[in-house]
Amino acid sequence: MILVPSDVVRPRRVDEHFAAEAAAARQAGWVVALVDHDALAGGGGGDADAAVARVPAGDGAVYRGWMLGAGQYAAMAGALARRGVTLRTGPAQYRRAHELPGWCAELAGWTPDTAWTDGAERAGFDRARAELGGGPAVLRDWTKSMKHYWDEAVYIPELDDAAAAWRVASRLRELRGDEFTGGFVLRRFEEFTGAEVRTWWVAGECRLVGAHPDTPGEPPPDDLDLAGIAPVIAGLKLPFVTVDLARRADGAWRVIEVGDGQVSDRPVSIAAEVFVGAL
Structure with missing residues (x-):
């Protein structure tokens, strides 16, 4: 059903x-x-x-x-x-896929270095900031960023600038409002090239590779190789997930996001019949 x-x-x-x-x-x-x-x-x-x-x-x-x-x-x-x-997908499995702390540690080495808080307090944010160390970072909560507010609620040019970093965090918290989930997530900024790719995994097997919904007209490159990441995603033991990837400036493919496949958007460039067949 x-x-x-x-x-x-x-x-x-x-x-x-x-x-x-x-x-x-x-x-x-x-x-x-x-x-x-x-x-x-x-x-x-x-x-x-x-x-x-x-x-x-x-x-x-x-x-x-x-x-x-x-x-x-x-x-x-x-x-x-x-x-x-x-x-x-049971409730615990949904939470693991939907909230970043459920999957991020298991993808260490495949995704940007990350630190997060439990709650929106300044003290926890400063601890996470210190854990990640200096340099640029991007900010989100456990489930979502505010990417359309990049300069004011996402990008932190220097983590060692405590006051400026907290202004970005405060703005993110304000914009997310009642939908703010879990706590702050700080991720090491990495330079990416090209559009993201959305991959769909059923019972640990990649069943579909396509464009990201934000860029449906930009198909995945022919040289996308999932052989290395496949056992890592299978190791999550989640029944239906999406994994968004992007190519870093040095050519390495990096995991940007894992999400529960039930609530991940399908790009218009993938026909519904193809999608249902994969599922």
């Missing part, structure tokens, strides 16, 4: 963003069921049972929808379990 968000205005229809995937899934023989994302993500913790009220009793399921916080996903999983439906 595949679970997709319902349209906000026409709740018996699939959200237009996921309509092509839902149609391809039906054609491939999947059961397609609707989930009310607003009920899941609403204030006061949402209403997970109401959100999955249209999901038929069944067995295994994969979610393909808008991003959910780890707590919201766990609530959905619990509500589905009460209907006899088990998500292929």
